[in-house]
Amino acid sequence: MSDARTAILRRIVEANSSQGTAEAAAESWELLPRDYSVVSQRSRADVLELLQDRLRDYDAAVVRCEPALLTMTLNATLTAASVHRIGIPQGLQELILPAGFEFVIDEGMSPSELDGLDAVLTGCILAIAETGTLVLQSTIDHGRRALTLVPDVHVCLVRSADVVETVPQAFARLQPTATMPTTFVSGPSATADIEMTRVKGVHGPRFLHVILIHDDAAT
């Protein structure tokens, strides 16, 4: 096996007529052209508006609310989705959750147990307005990856302070936690494999509800 490694690396060095080094690679990487848009072009209000539009374009449901009204908004969303048994990651125990639902904290449920949930409620690390994307990492507030995958309904809380406009802004924020399991979610699960007709919902959640909480001063 190690000889396959040696052989492949040797062939690459021969093809490049030079041996790569960390210094040479780093130096040349810094010089790569990056003339694409990185910073925001829009006002904060417009960025939130854009996120909402792009999410709805993917058939996600979006509601906006003030922090004080979160419990009420959650109640309305969960009721409208007709779900009862709802999985949550450990970090969301702190939330004041609406009464009348069964919230189950994920402490390592089996795949079949996850399959028995009606819905899952999580936070996210950030949202990208331009692409309508929610980014989840395996934190105490977002849960492990399977939790937001197996149940059919995903309700995601997005704080307005965590909304960025562009993809490069998102990557700059994610860099410190780059090695964590990370999932970009853009709308419900979908396929266009049959005659390029977009069908909502194959194996992941078929329904995505986003609650956008206005918690930064700018908005």
Add this chain to the structure above:
Amino acid sequence: MSTGTALDPRTAPPFPIAAARSLEDSQLRKNVRHATDVIQGKRARVVSEMPDWEALRISGEAIRRHTMKHLDEYLRQFEENCARAGGVVHWARDGAEARALVIRLVEEAVENEGPHNSLREVLKIKSMTTEEIQLNQALESAGIRPYETDLAELIIQLGHDQPSHIVVPALHKNRQQIRELFRKEMDLPELGESPEELAEAARRFLRTRFLRVPIAISGANFLIAETGGVCIVESEGNGRMCLTLPRTLITLAGIDKVLPRFRDLEVLLQTLPRSATGERMNPYNSMWTGVQRADGPKQFHVVLLDNGRTDVLADIEARQTLHCIRCGACQNVCPVYRETGGHAYGSVYAGPIGAILTPQLQRLQHARSLPYASSLCGACYEVCPVKINIPEVLIHLRNKVVRRDTAGLRVLGNPEALAMKAASTIFRSERRFRAAQRLGRLAQRPLERKDAKGEPWVSSLPGFFGGWTATRDLRAMPKQTFREWWENRSRNNRDAKYSAEAPR
């Protein structure tokens, strides 16, 4: 559920023969035309809303070119960082080595599951690299059942069919054909034909397997040298199922899939989804690094595959082929692919990118007709998100094919090469050139036919040259060449200074 015969460039018929067969299948052409029209339209819409699209393409190309220049360094970085995070990195020189490795890893994983779960089953995420090395057939021969989980790959697997597109492998099938297949294979006689019903059938069919099977095999869209992480881009959630529920995950990736740093994804995750499916972002992107204690598989292996890629890297003019990020945009715009569909290319990599990638991975012996499967119109280059100049590489490969075919005595067995040799002898001497023109005018006389306007045409050339006139007419050579007219004119001018009339 066994897999049909694989697309294998070593045994596939040459492109012109396979293409002629595809062209007779009007249903296939209709399906391919419809699907590629839809994706092209969606792509154009989401690309046009990006004012910095060209800057993203330029950066994408620069990142890929830079990566190839430092490929050994970045692969070492990836290996080190992946291992530090609990992954195990393996290397495979060719398909045979990779197949043996993956089978061994699956056997070990089955053993680790213990006696309570001795089922020899694996889940698979759509991966063109596993198709390239014909992994499913090898797994089946070893008594392991692979379950394809991507909807299109499931359609291919159930139908003992072959992928015909990099991104949408079953685009040659329409809903009625898929319904018939599912009715039979999933035992659902009442199944309707709406895409919703078909997708729902696939969801139910696969869910029990997702919850049961403890081993998964994936490809990779990107490997990240800086972190040792892997990125997979998908739509349905079948990828996420395979990446998070099983206890063992085996990822097979070409050595070309590496990226220098995490930040480089900010370019390619903008251009890939828009180019591939015409979405601003595909529904799910997964990124993970090694093994995490409380999230996902406990055993993680990466197999780094060469299989001809270092040969491509060694060809200075063609190495840009390795920049490809497998978006399939070149297939959707290609006027040849749109008529023939993917199977005619005899390889899992069809369309323009296949026409340059397949012959190189196969070292030209096989698939030597593929560099000619193009009109060189350049549409593929225009849409490529990393600016691979496919026409340039096609011409380079044609050149290599010709040089192979005309080396030494081989020229004698090749009428086209002989004709070219003769032409080059003629063109090198003015005397021979003039003699050939005179001879041509004499020789064409019995073949000439006049059209309604009285213009002479040749519609049937004899023997070897007949191929040229099989599908088109040839304008007859004029009575007088430009040179002759020019010489006469100069002579006449000396006689009558102001008379000059162009030949008709």
